Amino acid sequence: MYKYTTSSFTTRLGMRPIVARALYSSSASSPIKRVAVVGGGQMGAGIAQVSATFEHGVTLIDVNAEALERGQKYMAKSLARVAKKKFPAEPNVASDWVEAVLGRVRPTTSLSEGVRSADLVVEAVVENIGVKQKLFGDIAQAAPGHCLLASNTSSLPIGRIAEHLDAEAKARTLGLHFFNPVPQMKLVEVVRAEHTGAQAIESAVAFVESIGKAPAVCKDTPGFIVNRLLLPYMMEAIRLLERGAAEARDIDTAMKLGAGYPMGPFELCDYVGLDTLKFITDGWFKEGDGLRGDKAFAASPKLDELVAAGHLGVKSGRGFYDYSASKKK
Structure with a gap:
């Protein structure tokens, strides 16, 4: 069994604390401060946007500058919609807020540079087991020893993605399945593989709550819960x-x-x-x-x-x- 903090447990019992966190929480309650997101598509950009909104330092990583530019444009457009609702009568404040959030996201095409100081790396690339296995091997070599390694996969087993990693890296590997569109959808499935350590799950749950989302923890089973x-x-x-x-x-x-x-x-x-x-x-x-x-x-x-x-x-x-x-x- 995994242990959860009192706040985590009470959050699961009712929706009101989750709603409150979604409006007012910051990264202060999570040990994770620096997030690297691999994949600048809609899902990756959405994860980066939400993390930056809640004051995490974010590195967005993709193989080419064009993909990163598309991801940044997606975030800018999405944040503009949020800001319009958040500051309906203060356009200057809204603009400053959008700029501040975007300023927390640093794009790079270098995987090793992007993950070298991360507390959490979230992979959001193509659903191909071979691609993900190679990527996780590269991330594990470049990221710090304490860094959580997470996949946003919706269909592939976390255990297979991590099967070529050593035992220590496997203990830090799990699933963080966000839903599309990330800024609007509150649920994140936190997927525990057989090799995932208790501390990794606890830290992942704290991170999910810190960005205003509701975690649902499950085993590494096909489709997890929702699918x-x-x-x-x-x-x-x-x-x-x-x-x-x-x-x-x-x-x-x-x-x-x-x-x-x-x-x-x-x-x-x-x-x-x-x-x-x-x-x-x-x-x-x-x-x-x-x-x-x-x-x-x-x-x-x-x-x-x-x-x-x-x-x-x-x-x-x-x-x-x-x-x-x-x-x-």
Whole structure:
């Protein structure tokens, strides 16, 4: 069992302390002060933004300057929206606040330089086990001995990502699964692999709370908590459609109005990305721990057809729904 502070425990019992932290907390309650984020895409930039908002020193790392520039533009645009709500009648104050937050983020293309003084490194790169294994090996060599090594993966086992690290580095390796869009989504899954030490989990939970998020600790199991429950639901909705039980729009309406979901399953599929959904479920069906051959994750003809046609959801302009008209507006 892992021990938690009284504040951590009471936070889990009710939402009010979490909401209060989201508005007023700073990095003072966390031993983690310096954060390095590897990957300047939307997820990495979002993690960097939130960390900097709560006064952590942040290094954003990517392989080229163009990717870093895109990440910085994403943060600037996102922070401008936050500042407009935070300081609605004080545009100068809002501008200064945005500038101050961005000033805490230092971009670099050098991995070794970016992680050498970090207390926490969060990896947010492509979902490829080989890429992540090599990256974690490089990070472990360059980062300080106390540094936590975290992956933002949503589908790959933390144990496999860390399998080539030595025992000491493995004890500091865990999952920190943020949700998209990071600035708005409150949940972070803190994933404990078999090799992860108790101190690493405790420090990770404190960090998550210090940036205004709500941690949910779980074992290193396929899909962790949210995706393990969501993906069977999404796949079953697709099979309902394939069987002709109802149209996609009617299924979405039923789940939103009948079950209180903010998005229907097909809206959610399109938002996540149909290629991402297929990648994860195919992987679980073929080699997921305890999920191999599970019919819930068997290939869907409709999903395969859409992905093969390049209809990947919102990001491509078409998935189960057509978004091309709204993009032109």
